[in-house]
Amino acid sequence: MLNDHVELQSLLxxxxxxxxxxxxxxYQATSARLFGVCLRILxxxxxxxxxxxxxxxxIWHHASEYHSERGTVLTWLTTIVRYRxxxxxxxxxxxxxxxEQHEEVVSERDGPFDWAVSGAEMEGLSLCLDELNDSQRQxxxxxxxxxxxHPELVKRVQSPLGTVKSWIRRGLQSLRRCLEx
Amino acid sequence: MNYLQAELLEHLxxxxxxxxxxxxxxxxxxRVMMDSYKARQAVWAWEQRLTPMADTVSPVTPPGRVWRNxxxxxxxxxxxxxxxxxxxxxxxxxxxxxxxxxxALVVLRPVQPPGPDQIALFSNEKAxxxxxxxxxxxxxxxxxxxxxxxxxxxxxKAFELWMLPASGQPRSLGLLPVSGSAQEQILSxxxxxxxxxxxxxxxxxxxxxxxxxxxxxxxxxxxxxIVEL
Numbered sequence: 003m004l005n006d007h008v009e010l011q012s013l014l015x016x017x018x019x020x021x022x023x024x025x026x027x028x029y030q031a032t033s034a035r036l037f038g039v040c041l042r043i044l045x046x047x048x049x050x051x052x053x054x055x056x057x058x059x060x061i062w063h064h065a066s067e068y069h070s071e072r073g074t075v076l077t078w079l080t081t082i083v084r085y086r087x088x089x090x091x092x093x094x095x096x097x098x099x100x101x102e103q104h105e106e107v108v109s110e111r112d113g114p115f116d117w118a119v120s121g122a123e124m125e126g127l128s129l130c131l132d133e134l135n136d137s138q139r140q141x142x143x144x145x146x147x148x149x150x151x152h153p154e155l156v157k158r159v160q161s162p163l164g165t166v167k168s169w170i171r172r173g174l175q176s177l178r179r180c181l182e183x
Numbered sequence: 184m185n186y187l188q189a190e191l192l193e194h195l196x197x198x199x200x201x202x203x204x205x206x207x208x209x210x211x212x213x214r215v216m217m218d219s220y221k222a223r224q225a226v227w228a229w230e231q232r233l234t235p236m237a238d239t240v241s242p243v244t245p246p247g248r249v250w251r252n253x254x255x256x257x258x259x260x261x262x263x264x265x266x267x268x269x270x271x272x273x274x275x276x277x278x279x280x281x282x283x284x285x286x287a288l289v290v291l292r293p294v295q296p297p298g299p300d301q302i303a304l305f306s307n308e309k310a311x312x313x314x315x316x317x318x319x320x321x322x323x324x325x326x327x328x329x330x331x332x333x334x335x336x337x338x339x340k341a342f343e344l345w346m347l348p349a350s351g352q353p354r355s356l357g358l359l360p361v362s363g364s365a366q367e368q369i370l371s372x373x374x375x376x377x378x379x380x381x382x383x384x385x386x387x388x389x390x391x392x393x394x395x396x397x398x399x400x401x402x403x404x405x406x407x408x409i410v411e412l
Contacts, residue, residue, distance in 0.1 A: 018390070019390055019395075019400050019401065020340065020387075020388045020389060020390065020400055020401025020402060021400065021401070022254075022257075022258065022402050025257075026250075026254075029250060029253070033244070033245050033249070033250070034242035034243060034244045034245070035237070035240070035242045037242070037243050037244070037245040037249075038240040038241055038242045038243045039237050039240050041243055042240050050245075051245060051246065051248070051249050054245055054249055055249050055252050055253055055256070058249075058253045059253055059256050059257060062253075062257045063257075063337060063338055063339065063340070064338070064339070066339055066390065067339075071224065071227050072227050072230065072231075073227065073230060073231040073234065077230060077231055077234045077235075078230075080234050080237050081200075081230045081234060084202075084234075084237070088202045092205060124235040124236070124238040124239065126235070127232065127233070127235045127236060128235075142201065143236065145201050145202055145203050146201055146202065146233055146236050147236055147237070147239070147240065149202050151202075151203065151205055152203055155203075170198075170201070170203060171194065174197045174201070177232065177233075178193075178197075178232065181232050
């Protein structure tokens with residue numbers, strides 16, 4: 003994991019200096035993971051391809067803005083892709099447009115609580131997620147990994163808005179306390 | 184509302200990262216982040232807490248067209264790539280379209296005496312002129328005029344101009360302005376000799392402040408032949 007980070011850091015540094023080969027290697031090393039994230043949020047292949055493409059063009063131009071306070075290189079790249087996907091998801095309305103094609107990629111989706119492929123970083127978070135009650139964990143995971151908004155969460159978990167919000171709020175507070183232990 | 188109250192800031196930062204903070208509230212918070220280092224730090228901390236969740240998503244290899252599109256978008260013209268030649272030998276591939284445009288431009292321009300001895304015109308792939316470089320070998324005066332260069336500006340990067348001598352490595356002529364009026368400089372006799380030996384010029388994309396090595400480090404975006412008048 004640490005070696006991965008060092009390797010990605012040097013590729014990102016090359017990218018920041020305009021080295022196309024370093025950028026190509028960075029893409030090679032991370033695009034499958036990031037495309038998975040796009041698909042999970044957008045559930046539409048064409049949209050996921052667009053978002054991945056935009057995100058990498060952004061990474062090319064802004065590579066020099068990465069710094070260690072933003073976490074590992076992989077974390078930074080993932081946040082760029084996620085925010086881009088969230089923006090895309092919420093710009094495209096009505097949501098039905100995406101739901102129509104839901105089936106197309108649904109088979110590639112993991113169960114919401116399948117931590118089987120956890121990496122080392124995930125272990126800490128996974129343990130802390132396990133400490134939450136089921137409702138808290140479910141709403142946090144659904145909003146982070148599938149980009150569900152408050153109203154969408156209300157529909158999905160069949161609970162009132164106030165309840166959903168307080169699950170999120172308390173869940174996040176517990177997560178933070180747990181991760182800082 | 185005081186956004187900087189610690190408790191509230193935590194709540195907003197977490198909602199921002201999670202994605203549940205949306206619409207106008209999200210935009211407002213993005214504005215707060217621009218102003219407040221504390222807010223950015225809170226967001227970065229939440230990104231690091233929550234992003235490991237993405238480890239649970241199965242990787243899916245994207246189709247090859249995604250990379251091809253990215254490549255096209257970041258460097259619209261890389262003519263010398265893949266020819267097995269050093270790129271600075273590839274300048275001769277310079278398109279005839281550009282030459283025609285160049286001639287038209289020279290003919291239509293009133294030439295002020297003493298006219299420039301040498302000129303090179305950089306254009307994009309649509310043959311729109313970007314920079315006009317003109318020089319006079321006797322006086323050593325070099326003038327760089329941005330034409331539509333603003334349109335190809337890249338944030339946090341600089342365009343660097345290179346001479347491509349027939350023998351030896353590319354030699355920098357400095358950074359190119361992307362807007363404003365022509366930039367003038369007087370070349371040293373040493374640089375003039377290299378210019379005299381050069382049949383073409385090239386522009387590469389470099390970090391702000393220019394190439395740290397003295398040789399092009401970024402992609403070569405544009406090339407142009409030097410035409411003697």
